[in-house]
Each structure stands twice: as structure tokens, then as C-alpha cells.
Amino acid sequence: MSDTLGEGKLAVTSSPEGPSAAGVGARKAPSPARRVGRSGWGQRLEIALLAGPAMVIFITFVMLPVLLAAYYGFFKWKGFGPPTNFVGLQNYVTIFKDSTFHDALAHNAVIVVLSLLLQGPAAVLLALLLNQKMRGRSVVRVLIFVPYVVSEVIVGTGWSLMLQTNGAVNGLLVKAGLPHWTVDWLSDPKIAIWSLMLIITWKYIGFAVILFLAGLQGIPQELFEAAAIDGASYWQTQRRITLPLLGPTIRIWAFLSMIGALQLFDLVYIIWGQYVAATAGTSTMATYMVVNGRNAANYGFGNAVAVVLFVISLILALTYQRFVLRRDTEGALTEGKK
Amino acid sequence: MATITAPPLSPTTTRKRPSLGRASWVTYVIAFALVGICIGPVLYIIIGGFRTNAEITKDPSGFPSTWQLINYSEVLKSSIFWRQVSNSVICGVFTTLGVVVLGVAASFVLARYNFWGRNAMYALFAAGLMFPMTVAITPLYILIRGLGLTDNLAGIILPQIAFALPTTIIILVPFLRAIPKELEEAAAIDGASRLGFFFRMVIPLSIPGVVTVGILAFIASWNSYMLPLFILNNEGSYTLPLGVQAFASQYSVDTARVLAFTSLSMIPALVFFSLFERRIIGGLSGAVKG
Numbered sequence A: 001m002s003d004t005l006g007e008g009k010l011a012v013t014s015s016p017e018g019p020s021a022a023g024v025g026a027r028k029a030p031s032p033a034r035r036v037g038r039s040g041w042g043q044r045l046e047i048a049l050l051a052g053p054a055m056v057i058f059i060t061f062v063m064l065p066v067l068l069a070a071y072y073g074f075f076k077w078k079g080f081g082p083p084t085n086f087v088g089l090q091n092y093v094t095i096f097k098d099s100t101f102h103d104a105l106a107h108n109a110v111i112v113v114l115s116l117l118l119q120g121p122a123a124v125l126l127a128l129l130l131n132q133k134m135r136g137r138s139v140v141r142v143l144i145f146v147p148y149v150v151s152e153v154i155v156g157t158g159w160s161l162m163l164q165t166n167g168a169v170n171g172l173l174v175k176a177g178l179p180h181w182t183v184d185w186l187s188d189p190k191i192a193i194w195s196l197m198l199i200i201t202w203k204y205i206g207f208a209v210i211l212f213l214a215g216l217q218g219i220p221q222e223l224f225e226a227a228a229i230d231g232a233s234y235w236q237t238q239r240r241i242t243l244p245l246l247g248p249t250i251r252i253w254a255f256l257s258m259i260g261a262l263q264l265f266d267l268v269y270i271i272w273g274q275y276v277a278a279t280a281g282t283s284t285m286a287t288y289m290v291v292n293g294r295n296a297a298n299y300g301f302g303n304a305v306a307v308v309l310f311v312i313s314l315i316l317a318l319t320y321q322r323f324v325l326r327r328d329t330e331g332a333l334t335e336g337k338k
Numbered sequence B: 001m002a003t004i005t006a007p008p009l010s011p012t013t014t015r016k017r018p019s020l021g022r023a024s025w026v027t028y029v030i031a032f033a034l035v036g037i038c039i040g041p042v043l044y045i046i047i048g049g050f051r052t053n054a055e056i057t058k059d060p061s062g063f064p065s066t067w068q069l070i071n072y073s074e075v076l077k078s079s080i081f082w083r084q085v086s087n088s089v090i091c092g093v094f095t096t097l098g099v100v101v102l103g104v105a106a107s108f109v110l111a112r113y114n115f116w117g118r119n120a121m122y123a124l125f126a127a128g129l130m131f132p133m134t135v136a137i138t139p140l141y142i143l144i145r146g147l148g149l150t151d152n153l154a155g156i157i158l159p160q161i162a163f164a165l166p167t168t169i170i171i172l173v174p175f176l177r178a179i180p181k182e183l184e185e186a187a188a189i190d191g192a193s194r195l196g197f198f199f200r201m202v203i204p205l206s207i208p209g210v211v212t213v214g215i216l217a218f219i220a221s222w223n224s225y226m227l228p229l230f231i232l233n234n235e236g237s238y239t240l241p242l243g244v245q246a247f248a249s250q251y252s253v254d255t256a257r258v259l260a261f262t263s264l265s266m267i268p269a270l271v272f273f274s275l276f277e278r279r280i281i282g283g284l285s286g287a288v289k290g
Helices: A002-013 A019-028 A031-040 A039-073 A090-097 A098-128 A137-143 A153-162 A168-175 A194-215 A221-227 A233-262 A266-280 A285-294 A299-337 B023-049 B053-058 B070-077 B079-112 B119-132 B133-146 B154-177 B181-189 B196-206 B207-223 B226-231 B240-250 B255-277 B277-288
Strands: none
Touching: A002 A098, A002 A137, A039 A299, A039 B079, A039 B119, A039 B133, A039 B154, A039 B196, A090 A098, A090 A299, A098 A194, A098 A233, A098 A266, A098 A285, A137 B023, A137 B196, A137 B226, A137 B277, A153 A168, A153 A194, A153 A266, A153 B226, A153 B255, A194 A233, A194 B023, A194 B154, A221 A233, A221 B277, A233 A299, A266 A285, A285 A299, A285 B133, A285 B240, A299 B119, A299 B133, B023 B255, B053 B119, B053 B255, B070 B133, B070 B255, B079 B119, B079 B154, B079 B196, B079 B207, B079 B255, B119 B154, B133 B154, B133 B207, B154 B226, B181 B196, B207 B255, B226 B240, B255 B277
């Protein structure tokens, strides 16, 4: 997040005539002698009045719980009364020795990688395809976004009905003359993770396509004209111009996708429930946390799992920012300086 | 993260399309197939609600032989459904209001006041993006229980506001920063205080950004599952997502009715989405585009 912090500074240091400098410039202009005299307590009161409620509610419900998780994680605690049974790192030892947690972690890793591999290339191709003059383009854009707007519960309920052994998907396969393709989509541990990936791809690919389309719209037309004059073929243009310039959008999407895949809970919990997920091979760290923490009333342990999940996400996020996103922010900085 | 460039600041004011020629029939075929795959399952849920269970068992992927209205009318007649609708509406409306009011006020401070700790405050909110609900949910549940807000919609609304604030602030701050300082000076000359400027100028001018943020907050609240799952244990306080799940397990043999219940519960989000589709898509891509 350090570069988000930097953004505030960036806005201040970037071109003084830019609109983003307005708020700061107002106080650097010669006029505000009056304003400085007035600021002091009056301004502090205004700031407290305007930003105070948001700060209080944000710190109480977002920051405090995460700190509490770190604290509770050191206790064996059933959730009643203040935690007293301090067990040190025992919960963490248990987590890392638990083979069901290893499985959940492995499933998460598979989901992270497959989400990128399945959605990324397909979404780029679809965005390129839809970025042409065609009738009904805006309708297509809206309709492919529908799965993203429908809630996880509805997606989970609908797909679990469709993927039952006597559900619509197998029904369609029989009608299409492929009866030997019908399988047990949800409980066969070899297939269930692919069913999950099918649902994830279906639900989230529209978001990727929309992002990439927006990214494509930002590429200056002149570049394509220049490439056309130089005699570049369609695919050369895509490979040499579109993809590199779409890079920042793709990298941000990949970041969001990875974090989302690590935190995946709703779909798995709704479709496979709390008991079947582990045997079907679709459990995730988050379902492991809920099943072994809250549902088993082991709140100390549940909090420790939350900390592990958080640290893993944070490491991934920081590594990704350090090695992948950095060049984008560097680009933004140099662009700001001109 | 480069998520910060907001629409009003983005340098690409000339939105030219790199349209590389017209689409061939192949494009239309692929686009048609894509749309079919995307809305097929949604249509299956809606159409399935018009069938009978016997039909669904015999031919799970067919169309209704006669369109039955009974499943939908049964759901619409049940008081449980309407209680869950009203719970969801209450959560959605108050979450949206809270996010908008607190978000605009805080973003205004971050965008237009210069004070010690401003960057730290911005960084704190931005860091909130790294704290998804999943990580915080177990301690959050304990906290809400400590406040006596389990089975209470306020126990849903307050955390939802808090978790929506980072995105809101990140979208709104550049938006408010882009309001020209001349306007502020003019208002000051006319005798308006900075708060007066806030109420008379900033709020009307920031309506487009606020609408985007509000819609995102409403849809997120309408669809939210994990938080209600932890906080609401009493069926009377269920919101629709929990209701759909409870209904689906309670009437698991009555597939047609489950499908009717499910499709009725997604209507509001779909209507909202189709009304504000441009803003949602624009807001999301504007927020993420580097």
C-alpha cells in the first residue's frame, strides 16, 4: 500500500497547474494569510467533524478486528468471557500440522493459478474481439457483466442445482448425444475443483473483460494508425502494441483476482457446505477457518487461521507490488513529472 | 496500487476507440455464444421457476410445457419472503446512506484540507483495501456480539459501511480534488465558509461520483453473505441471501419453488444494475484503471 500513500504526495508534487493540486495550491497562493489565521482550532474542528465519524467507524470495524484476531490467536478460547487460557503459538503449530489445512492451502493455490490461466487469456481475447465496431456491442457488454452482479448465493444455489447428477448440465449432455460425458460434477474429488473453476470463471470473467475493454479504450488511436502504415498485421499490432499497453490493466486485474481467489469463501461454502468441501477437494483457507473456528466454537483457533490467511495474502500482495506493479507506479510517477 | 486515477483526472480525455475494423460474422458468433453462456444459467433459474417439479425431474434442461405461475405466486404470498426483502432493503439503504455521508465528508477533508497527518489518514483508509471481510470476520463477530448487535440489522450495517469506506474514499478523493479552486475562492469571496462551500458546492458537484459509490455499496450490501451468516442467527432477521440458502435447504425437494424464490431475490440487483449499468461499469473500470 505504500504507493497508495505515495499517491497523495504524487498529487502534491505533480504539475502545479494540474487540477489535482488545487486543494494544496489554495494554501500556497498568496491569499490565504486570512485563511491561516482562521485555521487553527476552527479548521481542526471542521476536520474532526467531517472525518471523525468515518475514522471512528472504520477503525472500530475494520482495524480493531484485525488487531483482535492477532491477540485472540494466542489463546485457546471458546468465545465466552475474556480469553484466559494463553497457549502461545500452539494454535499456529496446530494449523501448520493439520493436513486438512494443507489441503485447503493447496486448493487455494490451484484456484489462484487456474483463475489467472483460465480467465486472463480468454478475457483478453474476448476484449479484443468485442473492441470492434459491431451491432449490439453495448448490449453484449451489459449481458456479460450480469453474472458478476448476481450474488454468490444465487450463483451457488443455481449452479449446484444444475450440476447435480440429475441436473440440467447432465441433461443437456444427454440431449447433445454425449451421455458418457455425464459425471458427478460436485462430489467426485477429481472433478469438483474443475466445476468450481467453471463457476468462478463464469462469474468473474465478465469483470475482467469489462476492465480490459476500458483499458483498450485508453490506447491512443494514432498508434494503430502508425502500425497500419508500417504494414503491421492484425496480430502483430495486438502483440506489439495492444498487449504491452494493456499491461497495467492486466496486472491490476491479476492482483485483484489473486487476492479474491485467496479469500474465496461464499461459493464453496454455499455449494459444498461445511462438511463436503474437504472431501470433495474444494475447501479453501476461508472455509477451513469458518468450519474449525466459528462452527466448532474454537474462536482462538479461528482467529489464528484468520491471521495466517491475512499474512499469506499480505505477503503475496507486497511481493506482487514490489516486483510486478512497481513498474506501473514508476511509470505513473515519471508521467506525472513529464 | 495504481487504482487511484479517477475519471475526472485521467489524461485520456479524448476517448478514441482503437476499433480495428468491422466485426466479421465470426465475431458475432463468438459474442452470441458468450452472451448465451453468461446469461444461460440465469435464464435457467428464472424459467425453471415456471415449471413443475415433475417436469424438472423428467427433463432438467427443458422448457416449461405450460408456464406455471404457482411457484412465483406462492413465494410472493409468503410473509417470510417479504420480511427478508424488507431486511435486505433496510440494510442496503442504510449502508448506502452511511457510506455516502461518511465517505463524502471524509473525502472532502482528505481532498481539500491541508493538515498534519493527512497522508497518514489517506494511507490508513487505503490500507483498508488489504483487510477484506474474510480476514476480519471471526473477531468482528465477537466484537458485534460484545456490542449486543447480533440478530440486529445494525450489526450488518455498521461493518458494511466501514468496509465500503476505503473504495469510496479512493474513488471520491480525486473527484473532489478536481473541483477547481476558483470555485472555492469565489465562494469564499461571497462569504461562504469552507463548510458552507462543502454543503452548497461540493455536494451538488460530486453527485456523479457519489452515485457510483452508492450503487456499488448497495449492490454489495444486497449480495453480502458472509457477514449476515455470522451475525444473523434468527430467521426473522435474515436478509435475502441467507433466506435463499435457508429456503433451498428447507425445500430441497421442491426445486421449482427454490428456483422461483431465487429468481425473485435477484430481481432488485438486476434492475438496479440495468438502470445504472453505465455508472457501475464506468466506476469500476475507472477505479481500477491505472
